Amino acid sequence: MALREPAWRTFAAELNAALQEERGTTERAATYLLSPYGARMNRVLLAGTLSSPETIGKDPSQPFWRTRLVDPTGTIPVTAGAFQPRAMAQLQAVPGPRTAMVVGKVHLYRGNDGTAYISVRAEGFRTIDEATLRGIYADALAQSLDRLDLVQKLVGDPTLADDRFDGRPAAWIRAARESALRYPTADRPGYRAALRAVLEVVEGTRAVLPPASPAAAEVRVVPAEPSIPPPRTAPSAEERAQESTFLDLLDELVDNSSDGYADLKELVQRLAEHGMSSEMAEALLDRLGEEGVVEEPIVGRLRRA
Amino acid sequence: MVEAPLTNEPGEVRLKDLRAGDVPVHIVARVVSVERREYTRPADGRRRPFLAGLLSDGTASVRFTWWDPPLNEEIGRGTILRAQNVQVREYQGRPEVSFSFRTRVAPAGPADLPKVDSSDVPFRTISELRGRSEGFRLEARVVRVAPKTVTVGAEQRQVHEGILGDGTGLLAFSSWSDFHLTPNEAIRIAGAYVRTFRGRPQLVLDEASIVARIDPGRLPSIESLQPSEPQSLAKLEAAGGSEWAVVEGIVVALLPPSGLVYRCPTCQRPVAGGLCTEHGSVQGMADLRARLVLDDGRGTVTMNVGRPATESLWGVTLNEALERLRRSPDPSLLESSLAEEVVGLRLRARGRVFPDDFGLNLYPESVERVGVDVPARARELRARWEGDRGAP
Secondary structure: OOOOOOEEEOOHHHHHHOOEEEEOOOOOOOEEEEOOOOOEEOEEEEEEEEOOOEEOOOOOOOOEEEEEEEEOOEEEEEEEEOOOHHHHHHHHHOOOOEEEEEEEEEEEEEOOOOOEEEEEEEEEEEEOOHHHHHHHHHHHHHHHHHHHHHHHHHHHOOOOOHHHHOOOOHHHHHHHHHHHHHOOOOOHHHHHHHOHHHHHHHHOOOOOOOOOOOOOOOOOOOOOOOOOOOOOOOOOHHHHHHHHHHHHHHHHHHHOOOOOOEEHHHHHHHHHHOOOOHHHHHHHHHHHHHOOOEEEEEOOEEEEO | OOOOOOOOOOOEOOHHHOOOEEEEEEEEEEEEEEEEEEEEOOOOOOEEEEEEEEEEOOOOEEEEEEEOOOOOOOOOOOOEEEEEEEEEEEEOOEEEEEEOOOOEEEEOOHHHOOOOOHHHOOEEOHHHOOOOEEOOEEEEEEEEEEEEEEEEOOEEEEEEEEEEEOOOOEEEEEEOOOOOOOOOOEEEEEOOEEEEEOOEEEEEEOOOOEEEEOOHHHOOOHHHHOOOOOOOHHHHHHHOOEEEEEEEEEEEEEEEEEEEEEEOOOOOOEOEOOEEOOOEEOOOEEEEEEEEEEEOOOOEEEEEEOHHHHHHHHOOOHHHHHHHHHHOOOHHHHHHHHHHHHOOOEEEEEEEEEEEOOEEEEEEEEEEEOOOOHHHHHHHHHHHHHHHHHOO
């Protein structure tokens, strides 16, 4: 099940402290940014002051806009290009600075010297008033503290079982474990202290103002093990023969059906007549499905992909 | 069916005890659902009829296939059969039965079914009922119930749909027999079974089910069985949906098709190219809808919002949307305008939540804009901040 990625409630400081990227190996896999605060983010929701947008790039057929979002913890670039037409139109529409909420995907660009540049590719904007901003900060602060607590506990005792964090999303526990592992020396009490500015904005004792330029975080990074996909052994002659029997019978059933699909149960029955057990047939179906030869768009109904 | 009525012979197996194997068995069961189908042999194109459906004897339900069934006899929902020399197979870890030319099938009566009411079957709680189950008793309170008319084949039937609760969870039910259920009463149910409907368990009651009123004091109050506070979307995702949930979050996206849509005047299905998939060429009726993605930072849910809620969130009525379309004939402008208006809104919604391949779908009974009590949240966060500082 490819669930939609939730928009992690976060702040500029967390994004700027995140240096670890996780790329999926499968086709169209999502990319995640792992933060020392215990988030494994693909999509984020941020709020703050957006500066005037500027266009970058010279090609007028490939418009690309950039702006900066400032929150009580720091600054983060926000971009929108031709692939986000609605976000781009909304970004261009307001020339001056404004208070806004941004939903978008995190993007990590690593320069030649290895420096990481994090930005957010906007999918949606909304201009908001100060009360709404403080509401969003209240959520984001509570969730950030929850996540920091989780990582801190796991740094203290990495063997703690998942059920010790009852009520926390499974995705958070997983992210916290990885975060504890990959950022062993991150200054988490320092991150927590920096969130005081957010608390004061929620309380109304601090104005929503751009902060002084944040100090670069000192973080030691343990590089991720490169994940190698398991080697695929070439199918044997016997497996090839089974595959061709499978596909021949599939084609027969498809030809004789009114809707262009072969019934899985019928196919398994026919294969049994050819001496193939239902387990073997299922395994074969899995393999052919993975290889993209056969598909099952309706449960129990098969066709050639 | 075969000529001589068979007597109650030894060796009769209850459906819950069926195991796949070479030994043919003897069963007595009631047809729960049945469909007449045909298999075409690819080799010579010969057609072979069969019946496929579900059998139940009150202890369990199993799928059945009946090859070359009698043509002139009515085998339908409710028919009770006695079958000897039945082959048992296993499919996806569940036993299935198949009637071949070797199987002797004869009509039977309710008295021939295994006696399974009262003390014979165990009590289950709602949280224990997952997937296909049968042969249990359940004590629960009716949280809501309403009649509904459905078309089954050529026939109009009334079904009573609702929700039961027992403190361990909520369970949707649909009753094909009228037990005169009313909200808030406490009941004990035997002879019902659980099937999966849109990825959620659903309790089905029919003529064979037994419903008894029990002391309502033994169950949690109806108020406590209904959700009132929003629950985390991550928890809802982990639970695979809910019969009745309250959720709260920020709208992070508007998914197509949203905005102005055209529906078949008969069945309300969306019309594509002037064609309804059921009713052919039709004059589509204009309607408004919005598919919103609600996000609470932990998980997401897609909400399918109908016309009244779309109008109120957008601030544009259907007639105004049509008028805008006449002025600038580009429907995507309408969708963009709707997106600008709804993305970023904080909403609270309640309704039924079903899972699918892309996550959860909520069919809202109510959708409302909500604000945040910022001073209260600030006090909460301050207390937590001070508490954390004191902690080691």
